[in-house]
Amino acid sequence: MSLITKSLMKFARQRFALDWDGYHGVSYWARVRHNGLLLAEHTGANAKVVEYFAFIHDLGRENEHHDPEHGHRAAEIATQLAGDLIDVTAAELRLLQHACTWHSDGHLEADITVMTCWDADRLDLGRVGIRPDPQRLCTEVAKNPEMVIEAYERSLR
Ligand SMILES: [Fe+2]
Structure with missing residues (x-):
């Protein structure tokens, strides 16, 4: 069963300041989740952290463009939700943050779970017209040409 519960989605709808169906909205989060879970099967990443990352990492965005603090805001949201709407251990929360x-x-180097999260996000750059560049991906499995192309095609739909 997905960790993305109804109450978490309800919180997300209230918290998210941008277009729910826009570039950084819910269907994008779902694709990042999809990418991340595919990658996690090979990288051995913590799938729980990957799934929560997908739905939280852009939740604190304040615009669709340049918003350098939004990652920090997302980490604060994760901290706020831990033990309530998201079920993580202290170690998982640190990875998510x-x-x-x-x-x-x-960045290209971090814990394998963190790199899997970053790749899951970067593999979806097609939504803003960018073909993912393997040199900017962290894990070998994400750099696989088939993975890049399939994620790119999903991002365009
Ligand atoms: Fe982001």
């Missing part, structure tokens, strides 16, 4: 905080800074 790290993944959220630094997800849009182009």
Whole structure:
């Protein structure tokens, strides 16, 4: 069963300041989740953290463009939700906070779970007209040409 509960979605709807159906909205989060769970099967990432990352990492965005603080805001949201709407251990929360905080800074190295989160997000760049560049991905499985192309095609739908 998905960890993305009705109450978490209700919170997200209230918290998210942008277009629910826009570039950074719910269908994008669902694709990041899809990418992340595919990657996690191979990377061994913590799938719970990956799933929560997908639905939280852009929740604190205040615009669709340049918003350098939104990762930090997402980490704060994760902290606020821990033990309530999201079910994480202290170690999982640390991974989720790290993944959220630094997800849009182009980093390539971190814990495998964090790198899986970042790749899941970057594989969806087609939605803004960017073909994911393997050199900007962290994990070998994400760099696989088939993975890149399939994620790119999903992002365009
Ligand atoms: Fe983001």
